[in-house]
Amino acid sequence: MANIQNILKGLIPSNKKQWKIFLACLGISTVLWSLLRFSEERSDTIKVQLNFVNYPKSQLLVSSVPKSIPVQIQGRGFELISRSLGFRSSSIDIDLSKVKKLSINDEIHYLWLPNQHKLEIYQAIGSKLKIGDALSKADTVRLIFSEKVEKELFACFNYQVNKAREHFILKQPVISPRKVIVRGAKSKLKYIDTVYTEFVELDLLDTDLNQVYKLKRFEGIDSLFEDSVNVFMEIEALKESNITIPISILNLPDSLEFKLFPNEVNVTFICAESDQKGIKNEDFHASVRFKDIKSSFKRLNVILNQYPNTLKNLRIEPASVEYIIKSKD
Template sequence: MKNRINRLVLKVSNGKIRFSEKAYIFLLCLLLSTFFWFLSSLSDIYTTTLSVKLKYNSLDESFILTEEPPKQLSFKARSSGFELLGEQLSLNRNEVEVNLQDAKSEKNNRFFILTSVVKPSIREELDADIELLDLESDTLWLSTEERLKKKVKVIPQVDLSFKSAYKLRSKIELNPKTVEVLGPKSFIDSLLEIKTVLYKAKNIDDSIKVKLKLIAPANVNGFRIEPEEVDILIPVEKYTEKQLTVPVKVNNEMSQNLIIRTFPDEVELTFLVPISKFNSLSASRLDAVVDYNKESSKSQKLKISLQNLPDYAVLRKIEPERVEYIIRK
């Protein structure tokens, strides 16, 4: 029996085993019969489950949805197989609007909408030959929260490296420095800042202007930043070394009858300054100060602190860092 089947289905040609002509005819007949059976089945009446996409609108501006509402609604429908198959394809391309003004309050910012409200809209989407039976859910649940708006500061995130002798001339400039954020009150209340995406640059030898997007927090429904990006200026300049001699000043002398004298009475200061500001930094605008009251009574030297140093200058060295002193009447 097995050999007979093999002879009907297979044949040998040029040493190769192939399907016989009878096998191909059999497969063709099988495919045609399956196809006609499928067409015949589609003409029968069926009850099946279809689904429609939902679109929500008309939410009060003072509230925000804190959880994703149901995105689709399933329902039972009855019609021929042809109609049901084509209808689901059509429903996949359309949406049924859900008016949030129809929502009813339960408690704690929980609302619900009876699906019977949207049933007429679903029926309008269906072909006239399709009978809408039951909706699989009788209620759409919604979670809302008060919407809050406030301004927060922007924090730039940068990873920079400079060519030799080049540095930031001043702080990175932002425009705007603050942005407006909108979102659920429980989240916005504790939000203090918004960061930019990370900006990386190497071997910098000139100022950089760039727009950076702001990072919105993940998984916070209804969160929005206005504007969504900021302009950033990274001021860069070549620096050079500058030395100044500054007299030592004494703060908080012991009394009017007692005078503190330091040795030496001047200190040498070494700075790095931008070339454009080289002549702007002078000894007259700087104060090298000692404070007797901040030192231990056993200390034989007073520490020098520098005051009124402009932002663009970088102090490299104070020589000496501490000075000897005597107290005279």
């Protein structure tokens, strides 16, 4: 044990001068090792930036644009590390007017194959580097375009009412212009018939809404001939009203005679004042079901089968009726 301690004591510097010599030797050896290591040739993967030029003017881009491709290269360590640290970068211009084109439905696919452009990539990365055996992991660079067309779309107000005033109703929005013309990608517009405004949350309204709202662009639209629409929404008072209608009998056998007491019901509802004049008895239908008849029941529930969907708080009186059945023979 003592021998080992003596050996270690002899290796470790014992004074300031020896420490200076030791550190100087260590620094020199590190520098020499680094020079030797980085002078060796090795492989690495770098990103070559892509610059697309000569975009087709009559077409609209409907896909994402790849920013770069990975390229496997060989070179000395000094050159590779400078690129890894971002001190140097490579880029290549791709002329879309000269690449391969493939039409699929309403889309035009522009295809650029890296492995068919080794010379351009070699020139882009620099003469001190060599392209590896596997040129690029990206076998195809693809941009998708579609023909620019114009289409007339319905404008729709995209809104939500947070608070509604009691006894008042916010009528359906009236939009002007009702339709707008847009220019966009044919492959996208063929599935679309409506363009919406930006989403709006409406708080408690005291007066009619009459305001201009911007239309929201969606993917595939290049331009809007009208970028906004005027929205008018009327606030109208609700009023309670009622109407008396007959009760029908569903699935009554022809051999039976059936009488209801009473044979009419009173329907009470709330609606906008302007809608009251247009409401008719024919808009309602009330009935009882013959299959609900059982010897232990003396009353049948009345069902309101049909009524205008603009009405609120509907009530029927009476909710059930008595009946008498007898044979026609």
